[in-house]
Amino acid sequence: MPNEFRFADCNxxxxxxxxxxxxxxxTVLSAVPPGHVVTYGQLGELAGLGRAARWVxxxxxxxxxGSTLPWHRVVAAGGRLSLPVGSPSGDEQRARLQDExxxxxxxxxxxxxxxxxxxxxxx
Numbered sequence: 001m002p003n004e005f006r007f008a009d010c011n012x013x014x015x016x017x018x019x020x021x022x023x024x025x026x027t028v029l030s031a032v033p034p035g036h037v038v039t040y041g042q043l044g045e046l047a048g049l050g051r052a053a054r055w056v057x058x059x060x061x062x063x064x065x066g067s068t069l070p071w072h073r074v075v076a077a078g079g080r081l082s083l084p085v086g087s088p089s090g091d092e093q094r095a096r097l098q099d100e101x102x103x104x105x106x107x108x109x110x111x112x113x114x115x116x117x118x119x120x121x122x123x
Contacts, residue, residue: 024048025059032073034100036116037109039077046118057082072096079111 024047032038040060044052060071072093076082081104083090094104102109 021047021049022059025056026069029060029069029071029074031118032070032116034070034073035102035114037073037075037079037097037102037111037114038116039079039111040074040082041077042116043074053077073116075109075111079109079115081107081109 025043028043028047029038032043038046040053040056041051044050044056047056049055056074060074063069063071081090081093083093085091085094085107097104097109102114
């Protein structure tokens with residue numbers, strides 16, 4: 001299993017590994033290239049989980065500290081940023097997206113310009 005999928009405190013063969021659904025989610029998330037975003041529902045769909053937007057959001061909120069997965073590239077429908085302005089995670093998401101060249105207007109990213117379409121973007 002790639003290192004970015006490992007939990008920091010899992011260093012023993014008896015430690016539980018993430019289930020197949022989480023691995024599918026993490027695999028697709030790791031493929032989202034810089035400068036692009038994906039919606040929670042689209043991420044679930046691409047991972048073969050149906051449009052499991054709420055489940056995806058819950059899993060992302062439980063990523064271990066220090067995860068290298070690009071969680072900040074996941075947005076709500078229509079490009080809306082769902083993390084509150086002024087919260088540590090919301091501010092971090094906005095800063096990371098801006099560092100990747102995205103403009104945030106009205107608490108949204110332009111999903112037409114920055115939405116990830118795997119067949120069109122090679123990363």
